[in-house]
Amino acid sequence: MVEGLISCSIVRRAQDKGLAEVYLHNLRDYATNRWRRVDDAPFGGEAGMVIGIEPVDVAISALTAQRNYEDIIYTSPDGELLTQRMVNRLSARGGNLIILCGHYKGIDHRIREYLVTREISIGDYVLTGGEIAAAVLTDAMVRLLPGVIGDEQSALTDSFQDGLLAAPVYTRPTEYKGWCVPEVLLSGNERKIAEWRMEESLRRTALLRPSLLAD
Numbered sequence: 157m158v159e160g161l162i163s164c165s166i167v168r169r170a171q172d173k174g175l176a177e178v179y180l181h182n183l184r185d186y187a188t189n190r191w192r193r194v195d196d197a198p199f200g201g202e203a204g205m206v207i208g209i210e211p212v213d214v215a216i217s218a219l220t221a222q223r224n225y226e227d228i229i230y231t232s233p234d235g236e237l238l239t240q241r242m243v244n245r246l247s248a249r250g251g252n253l254i255i256l257c258g259h260y261k262g263i264d265h266r267i268r269e270y271l272v273t274r275e276i277s278i279g280d281y282v283l284t285g286g287e288i289a290a291a292v293l294t295d296a297m298v299r300l301l302p303g304v305i306g307d308e309q310s311a312l313t314d315s316f317q318d319g320l321l322a323a324p325v326y327t328r329p330t331e332y333k334g335w336c337v338p339e340v341l342l343s344g345n346e347r348k349i350a351e352w353r354m355e356e357s358l359r360r361t362a363l364l365r366p367s368l369l370a371d
């Protein structure tokens with residue numbers, strides 16, 4: 157699932173340019189039993205299976221023996237909510253990260269108490285596993301690394317980058333079925349265009365995401 161997401165588009169390009177390295181590790185490769193099992197029934201008689209601490213600890217130890225890591229992140233719906241500000245900070249800090257994907261019934265809580273340094277949620281909904289969340293986090297961070305996006309400006313004018321939604325964009329034709337591009341964008345007046353963009357950003361944010369203005 158994650159392989160597909162990290163081997164195309166911007167994350168692929170970043171790796172091809174040598175600006176980021178992304179490795180996938182299968183927890184089963186770190187299992188210590190001959191069946192390569194990494195989960196077991198929970199104590200206390202609940203339904204479902206729980207990822208055990210041993211393969212996770214063995215995997216983390218193997219990785220940290222090779223490089224230093226800034227954080228060991230666990231993706232989980234009860235983590236800190238991912239925001240653009242958080243992505244900016246993580247991306248700008250650089251260094252290496254381990255992202256441990258959550259599991260639908262959970263992982264032995266000692267992993268979270270003793271091994272993980274940070275827990276991140278990508279939204280208030282529950283996914284089957286943390287793989288998609290890990291891919292979301294990776295994409296959001298990697299695209300901000302200097303040189304990854306061709307046009308350096310484009311990441312700066314993203315929605316949320318200044319706490320506001322982005323202004324609308326248009327391209328040719330100037331009129332289609334009577335639907336017109338705003339005149340100001342065709343005026344060539346850079347100051348007017350910048351003013352219009354800021355007004356539109358504020359208007360759309362107030363309309364669609366008023367809580368961002370309160371922040």
Ligand code: ADE
Nearest residue numbers: 231232233277278283289
């Ligand atoms: N795993 C399951 N749901 C998740 C979510 N919303 N965010 C991060 N990891 C998850």
